[in-house]
Amino acid sequence: MQVSQLLEGQPAQPAATTASGSLHAAGELSLWLGQLRQRVAAVLAGYVRDRCAEYVRDVPGAGFVTDLLTEFVPGGKYVRSTFTYLGWLSGADESGAAVRAAASTELLHAFALLQDDVMDQSGTRRGRPAAHLRLAEWYRSQGLDGPAARFGESAAVLLADLCLVWAGQLLRDSGLPAAALARGWPRYDTLRGELAVGQFADLVNDARSQPSLDAVLDVTRRKSGNYTVRRPLELGAALAGCDEPTLAVLGAYGTLVGEAFQLRDDVLGVFGRPDVTGKPSGGDLRERKATSVVVLATELATPAQLAGLTRLSRREVVDEADILYWRQLITDTGAPARIEQMIGERVSTARGLLAGSGLPGFVRGALDDLAVLYTDRVR
Amino acid sequence: MQVSQLLEGQPAQPAATTASGSLHAAGELSLWLGQLRQRVAAVLAGYVRDRCAEYVRDVPGAGFVTDLLTEFVPGGKYVRSTFTYLGWLSGADESGAAVRAAASTELLHAFALLQDDVMDQSGTRRGRPAAHLRLAEWYRSQGLDGPAARFGESAAVLLADLCLVWAGQLLRDSGLPAAALARGWPRYDTLRGELAVGQFADLVNDARSQPSLDAVLDVTRRKSGNYTVRRPLELGAALAGCDEPTLAVLGAYGTLVGEAFQLRDDVLGVFGRPDVTGKPSGGDLRERKATSVVVLATELATPAQLAGLTRLSRREVVDEADILYWRQLITDTGAPARIEQMIGERVSTARGLLAGSGLPGFVRGALDDLAVLYTDRVR
Numbered sequence: 160m161q162v163s164q165l166l167e168g169q170p171a172q173p174a175a176t177t178a179s180g181s182l183h184a185a186g187e188l189s190l191w192l193g194q195l196r197q198r199v200a201a202v203l204a205g206y207v208r209d210r211c212a213e214y215v216r217d218v219p220g221a222g223f224v225t226d227l228l229t230e231f232v233p234g235g236k237y238v239r240s241t242f243t244y245l246g247w248l249s250g251a252d253e254s255g256a257a258v259r260a261a262a263s264t265e266l267l268h269a270f271a272l273l274q275d276d277v278m279d280q281s282g283t284r285r286g287r288p289a290a291h292l293r294l295a296e297w298y299r300s301q302g303l304d305g306p307a308a309r310f311g312e313s314a315a316v317l318l319a320d321l322c323l324v325w326a327g328q329l330l331r332d333s334g335l336p337a338a339a340l341a342r343g344w345p346r347y348d349t350l351r352g353e354l355a356v357g358q359f360a361d362l363v364n365d366a367r368s369q370p371s372l373d374a375v376l377d378v379t380r381r382k383s384g385n386y387t388v389r390r391p392l393e394l395g396a397a398l399a400g401c402d403e404p405t406l407a408v409l410g411a412y413g414t415l416v417g418e419a420f421q422l423r424d425d426v427l428g429v430f431g432r433p434d435v436t437g438k439p440s441g442g443d444l445r446e447r448k449a450t451s452v453v454v455l456a457t458e459l460a461t462p463a464q465l466a467g468l469t470r471l472s473r474r475e476v477v478d479e480a481d482i483l484y485w486r487q488l489i490t491d492t493g494a495p496a497r498i499e500q501m502i503g504e505r506v507s508t509a510r511g512l513l514a515g516s517g518l519p520g521f522v523r524g525a526l527d528d529l530a531v532l533y534t535d536r537v538r
Numbered sequence: 539m540q541v542s543q544l545l546e547g548q549p550a551q552p553a554a555t556t557a558s559g560s561l562h563a564a565g566e567l568s569l570w571l572g573q574l575r576q577r578v579a580a581v582l583a584g585y586v587r588d589r590c591a592e593y594v595r596d597v598p599g600a601g602f603v604t605d606l607l608t609e610f611v612p613g614g615k616y617v618r619s620t621f622t623y624l625g626w627l628s629g630a631d632e633s634g635a636a637v638r639a640a641a642s643t644e645l646l647h648a649f650a651l652l653q654d655d656v657m658d659q660s661g662t663r664r665g666r667p668a669a670h671l672r673l674a675e676w677y678r679s680q681g682l683d684g685p686a687a688r689f690g691e692s693a694a695v696l697l698a699d700l701c702l703v704w705a706g707q708l709l710r711d712s713g714l715p716a717a718a719l720a721r722g723w724p725r726y727d728t729l730r731g732e733l734a735v736g737q738f739a740d741l742v743n744d745a746r747s748q749p750s751l752d753a754v755l756d757v758t759r760r761k762s763g764n765y766t767v768r769r770p771l772e773l774g775a776a777l778a779g780c781d782e783p784t785l786a787v788l789g790a791y792g793t794l795v796g797e798a799f800q801l802r803d804d805v806l807g808v809f810g811r812p813d814v815t816g817k818p819s820g821g822d823l824r825e826r827k828a829t830s831v832v833v834l835a836t837e838l839a840t841p842a843q844l845a846g847l848t849r850l851s852r853r854e855v856v857d858e859a860d861i862l863y864w865r866q867l868i869t870d871t872g873a874p875a876r877i878e879q880m881i882g883e884r885v886s887t888a889r890g891l892l893a894g895s896g897l898p899g900f901v902r903g904a905l906d907d908l909a910v911l912y913t914d915r916v917r
Contacts, residue, residue: 214731219742274699278692303742313657313741316695320653320702320734327706328727337716348707352593355699362692363598363682 188528192241195258199240202262202329203233210325223297227290228318232269234285238420238533239264239391242413245529246395249405249522256334260343260398263333264350264391266326271354271386273319277312278362279446286437291315323351335398343398350390357382364449375454380414383421389413408516412526415509419502419534425450426498426536430486441482447472456494464492499536506530567907571620574637578619581641581708582612589704602676606669607697611648613664617799617912618643618770621792624908625774628784628901635713639722639777642712643729643770645705650733650765652698656691657741658825665816670694702730714777722777729769736761743828754833759793762800768792787895791905794888798881798913804829805877805915809865820861826851835873843871878915885909 211225218224243261251257275281276289283289288296295311303310330347331340360378364370392409401409427436428443429452436442443450457468471477471485489495509530513523590604597603622640630636654660655668662668667675674690682689709726710719739757743749771788780788806815807822808831815821822829836847850856850864868874888909892902 210731214735218735218739220738224738274695278695310741314738316653316657317734317738317741321731323699323702324727324730324734328723331723344707344710348703351703352589352700355696355703356593356597359599359603359693359696360597362689362696 188525188532191525192237195241195244196237198255198258199237199244199262199265200233202259203265204229206262206266206325206329207232210321210328214321220297220301223294224318227293228269228322231273231290232266232322235265235268235272237265238387239268241529242388242391243395245522245525246392246397246401246409247399249392249396249409249518250399250401254335257395257398259333260330260335261391261395263326263330264394266322266329267351267354270319270322270326271358273315273322275358277315278358279448281438281442281446283438283442286433289315290318294318339398339400342400343394346390346394346397350386350394353381353390354386357386369457370449370454372451372454372458375449375451376418379418379421379425379451383424384414384417386417387420388417405516405518408512408518412509412512412530415505415512416526416530416534419505419509419530422451422498422502422505423534423536425452426495426502429453429489430495440479441477441486444471444482444485445477452489452494452498455497456489456492459492459494459497460488461492464488502534506534567904567911570904571616574620574623575616577634577637578616578623578641578644579612581638582644583608585641585645585704585708586611589700589707593700599676599680602673603697606672607648607701610652610669611645611701614644614647614651616644617766618647620908621767621770622774624901624904625771625776625780625788626778628771628775628788628897629778629780633714636774636777638712639709639714640770640774642705642709643773645701645708646730646733649698649701649705650737652694652701654737656694657737658827660817660821660825662817662821665812668694669697673697718777718779721779722773725769725773725776729765729773732760732769733765736765748836749828749833751830751833751837754828754830755797758797758800758804758830762803763793763796765796766799767796784895784897787891787897791888791891791909794884794891795905795909795913798884798888798909801830801877801881801884802913802915804831805874805881808832808868809874819858820856820865823850823861823864824856831868831873831877834876835868835871838871838873838876839867840871843867881913885913 207229208225211221211228215221215224240261243264244257247254247257247261272284273290276284277291281289282292287293291311291314293311294314295307298305298307298310298314327347330343333340335343357378361382364374364378389410390413392413393406396406396409425443428438428448428450429441431438431440431442433440439445443453457465460468467488468485471481471488474481477485510527513527513530516523518526586608587604590600590607594600594603619640622643623636626633626636626640651663652669655663656670660668661671666672670690670693672690673693674686677684677686677689677693706726709722712719714722736757740761743753743757768789769792771792772785775785775788804822807817807827807829808820810817810819810821812819818824822832836844839847846867847864850860850867853860856864889906892906892909895902897905
């Protein structure tokens with residue numbers, strides 16, 4: 160889902176009630192986000208093209224790999240680079256070097272998506288076949304002799320490795336002063352380490368017959384909450400040399416909004432429209448993911464509802480009618496309503512934190528709007 | 539294969555004829571290597587334990603993962619850290635910080651092995667089940683509900699990611715001055731990028747019905763030659779601030795010895811004893827790897843020999859008798875003798891380069907001995 164998609168067709172955002180910042184209308188934030196997005200996209204496109212020319216040039220399949228990466232890496236939502244840059248603006252002025260540093264989080268995200276899609280055996284990403292499937296298709300088209308699916312998965316993991324390496328390289332070569340980078344590296348290391356460990360915990364959770372909601376929320380916090388909002392904000396703020404109180408308020412805001420973001424993603428994974436999510440309808444149900452809404456539904460279900468949910472989750476193949484029925488069962492348990500409430504509580508608390516903070520007005524306004532924008536219902 | 543294993547049971551090395559260094563007897567080099575190895579091992583053990591305590595602590599399976607990594611990471615041959623440290627000694631004095639920097643290449647190697655074993659579907663590593671199989675076994679032992687083999691592979695890739703991240707972190711936190719690190723990073727990035735791209739090229743090569751020897755040697759150069767000897771030497775030398783002529787001679791030596799090292803590895807992959815290689819006999823034949831000796835055998839084979847080789851390579855299952863016959867056929871083509879000649883030429887040229895270099899005597903002597911030691915027949 161693109162930021163532009165999120166914004167399109169949305170009702171105008173209400174004026175931020177708790178912030179005294181300058182972004183009281185969605186139009187203004189949208190314009191600013193669009194401009195930042197363009198700057199980050201330009202950095203990524205150039206950087207990936209240059210790195211491919213440097214490393215991938217004379218490998219078999221170089222053209223295909225280069226096209227794939229130059230399309231994939233800049234094709235995301237820019238959530239992490241946006242929060243990193245807002246972290247930066249919490250303690251320093253606009254800077255091209257900081258935009259480059261923020262862009263590095265998108266390369267890190269490309270790494271995570273390429274690998275996760277292999278591990279989750281996801282078929283689609285952003286409305287297209289996932290990268291490992293496209294690599295397998297290329298392999299077949301070359302008439303190569305071997306298992307194409309296996310090749311696609313290995314190749315996608317290797318391209319993920321390149322993105323991980325290049326992410327660190329882009330941050331280091333961003334043009335930020337050495338002292339700024341020295342403040343940023345520990346945050347960056349934490350971000351990367353938590354990401355891998357969070358995905359590990361997720362694999363174990365998916366496998367358990369029945370993880371508890373607490374276990375799922377713990378993974379949510381580790382993997383998505385921290386990784387999507389909190390750590391990027393802290394990284395940007397650390398690079399900018401923000402003081403501890405500023406880092407603390409950004410961290411607390413990031414934890415809350417990151418969780419709300421992931422909870423929204425979980426709701427969309429069950430109820431989202433394919434044209435919004437870029438995935439088939441009921442994608443998380445098809446992949447049998449143990450997300451917050453799925454797990455909460457089983458916790459709240461009556462014995463009859465639980466029997467229905469269990470039957471569906473054990474079915475080898477599910478069709479559209481199954482998905483519709485499955486959704487209805489989940490809705491009937493009351494789980495989606497409870498998740499909406501949890502999202503609302505987190506967003507509201509996060510906005511309250513901003514109101515009492517000493518963050519610059521622009522940042523406060525932007526974070527206030529983004530807390531709503533990134534966690535709002537889009538069906 | 540451990541350095542100590544390489545050394546055990548070897549005839550005493552001949553006095554280095556071309557070097558005026560101080561390591562004219564294998565015993566002295568062995569002592570020095572053993573001490574360096576102990577220092578690197580201590581760094582790795584402590585670093586991995588600390589990082590596991592920091593990141594992995596409260597994840598399901600934390601104990602198992604910590605045990606696995608603290609055993610696996612320091613369990614290698616220490617080839618790369620040794621060459622990195624010798625690169626350092628080419629331009630600077632003994633230094634604990636440089637030992638830590640050199641140790642980081644072993645974490646990088648752990649990353650490569652963990653991932654490669656998944657991609658190559660290798661069953662054993664260092665005489666034990668490969669990490670992804672041990673992770674799958676742990677998964678089964680927990681009674682978790684899901685495909686254990688798939689979990690093992692995903693988990694091994696994630697632990698590899700952690701090793702890749704921690705490798706960069708250890709180099710950065712090695713204690714070397716910022717100016718030294720600034721000289722080292724571009725070399726380090728090249729090393730990591732080439733490694734991933736080399737493995738990609740290897741996947742495509744393995745798949746082609748019949749890659750040429752030139753194509754195989756090209757991958758050898760990229761993936762192993764550069765990665766094992768040349769880039770580590772250059773990294774160490776760059777960290778130490780060596781001048782261009784020194785970097786050039788180390789680079790040329792590294793390319794030659796790295797190729798010889800990989801060619802030896804290819805010979806051992808077909809003819810090596812399991813207690814030396816830590817793999818089943820004829821491991822590369824069992825895995826149908828298109829290595830230099832395998833490919834050269836098909837290029838040199840008579841029509842009758844080629845028919846035999848093709849028949850074996852298409853057999854679903856091969857037993858010990860097949861391996862023995864397969865080896866004999868390969869020997870009869872003359873390929874192993876030609877590979878021995880190629881190894882000899884490279885080692886001899888590399889030693890000649892050292893003789894004419896201005897490298898410090900100790901480094902010259904060590905590199906001279908290592909060129910022989912790491913590429914010698916061990917069956």
